[in-house]
Amino acid sequence: MLTKRIIPCLDIKNGRTVKGVNFVNLRDAGDPVKLAKKYADKGADELVFLDISATLEGRKTTREMVLKVAEQVNIPFTVGGGISSVEDVDILLKNGADKVSVNSAAVKRPDLINELSAKFGNQCVVVAIDAKEINGEWKVHLAGGSIPTEIGLFSWAKEVEERGAGEILFTSMNHDGTKNGFANEALAKLSQYVNIPIIASGGAGTTQHFVDAFDKGKADAALAASVFHFGEIEIIDLKKEIKRNNIEVRL
Amino acid sequence: MKLAIIDYGAGNIKSIQFAFNRLGVNAILTHDEKDIINADKVIFPGVGEAGSAMKMLIKSGLDQLIPELKQPVLGICLGMQLLCNYTEEGDTEGLGIFDTNVKRFDHSVKVPHMGWNVITDLQSDLFKEVPDRSYLYLVHSYYAELGSQAIAKTDYGLVYASALNYHNFYGVQFHPEKSGEVGAQILNNFLKL
Numbered sequence: 001m002l003t004k005r006i007i008p009c010l011d012i013k014n015g016r017t018v019k020g021v022n023f024v025n026l027r028d029a030g031d032p033v034k035l036a037k038k039y040a041d042k043g044a045d046e047l048v049f050l051d052i053s054a055t056l057e058g059r060k061t062t063r064e065m066v067l068k069v070a071e072q073v074n075i076p077f078t079v080g081g082g083i084s085s086v087e088d089v090d091i092l093l094k095n096g097a098d099k100v101s102v103n104s105a106a107v108k109r110p111d112l113i114n115e116l117s118a119k120f121g122n123q124c125v126v127v128a129i130d131a132k133e134i135n136g137e138w139k140v141h142l143a144g145g146s147i148p149t150e151i152g153l154f155s156w157a158k159e160v161e162e163r164g165a166g167e168i169l170f171t172s173m174n175h176d177g178t179k180n181g182f183a184n185e186a187l188a189k190l191s192q193y194v195n196i197p198i199i200a201s202g203g204a205g206t207t208q209h210f211v212d213a214f215d216k217g218k219a220d221a222a223l224a225a226s227v228f229h230f231g232e233i234e235i236i237d238l239k240k241e242i243k244r245n246n247i248e249v250r251l
Numbered sequence: 252m253k254l255a256i257i258d259y260g261a262g263n264i265k266s267i268q269f270a271f272n273r274l275g276v277n278a279i280l281t282h283d284e285k286d287i288i289n290a291d292k293v294i295f296p297g298v299g300e301a302g303s304a305m306k307m308l309i310k311s312g313l314d315q316l317i318p319e320l321k322q323p324v325l326g327i328c329l330g331m332q333l334l335c336n337y338t339e340e341g342d343t344e345g346l347g348i349f350d351t352n353v354k355r356f357d358h359s360v361k362v363p364h365m366g367w368n369v370i371t372d373l374q375s376d377l378f379k380e381v382p383d384r385s386y387l388y389l390v391h392s393y394y395a396e397l398g399s400q401a402i403a404k405t406d407y408g409l410v411y412a413s414a415l416n417y418h419n420f421y422g423v424q425f426h427p428e429k430s431g432e433v434g435a436q437i438l439n440n441f442l443k444l
Contacts, residue, residue: 002367005367045366074431075429075430075431076388076390093263095265098263120299123363166365
């Protein structure tokens, strides 16, 4: 049976892990390659690198980092952040990334999804959607959740599927950073709207939150950052607990 | 050991090269006929769409060369599917090594089949020291139907052939280069065939 996936997310700036990482027994937590290897060894199913570099030079350094990750890490990984063209994706895939995630650029120019899917195949196109529930309606937000749009979450999810997305990474702005659990209702509804895998993001605080995201939220994968980086939850313990709840995971 | 990875412009093949590097083997990426014929082992990768991948093979003459190879050949993902008779993707005729057809998953499951799933009924030295029900990483929307050449099976809504073998030709639907230690074991086994 296909397992549910656990995905640590690393924020990268100028090729370095920037914030929120506090690993015991790891001398250089700023080295994304070492961190990535560590997570792979600890049982992570995939990794996501989010490039938050603000400069072209910074992005170039991140591309070099991608190559080093591909050389040393034996699980799949996605690279996102600031991707807006076929050329951007081409470079990342040639450097060994397995998938890329596009967010704001796809909202601004939805044809980008069609172009990426046609050129590289839908298996490597993840569309990240940041959304916030306002007065009972889920609205897509841009630029890391700071700019609201009038686009509805569910209609946008359907559209990105039709345009060739292979997977959706849904972050609830209402839940992100709260550590109060994932947006399970919206997640479950997303799974009814589309027939591609959904990655849940935003709100992970406890092991039970992951169980709920899979059980109630019907998510195919769950992504988190700080609970892993600060050692609050060990991936192996998390997976054992998920398994105890009769949810299939890779152990 | 001369190891050639056939480079015909299809997707992320560096990951495969890196995976062999981690095993201490230097693989070359090539579409040169002599390099491929003279290699001890050949990897036939593939990511992307079947129809356009087959066109690239035909354009370069690799569609004629590959079926004539005598050394062990390992098709990975789309590479495996293109070694079959036919695939529904792009209504494409394959190279006809594996006597089976490739179909699209129906809507009873999420497509693509993406993530870690188990392989069972392992029947080849390719899986030496690989436990039954090991987890491998897969990402695909089309699957090869079961047949007598299946050497591994996977269940995703239905049971399909996740690995195939005919004479010196091997094919795996999963990505051994991305499947942790188990994947590395399978690649190492291939090197010893």
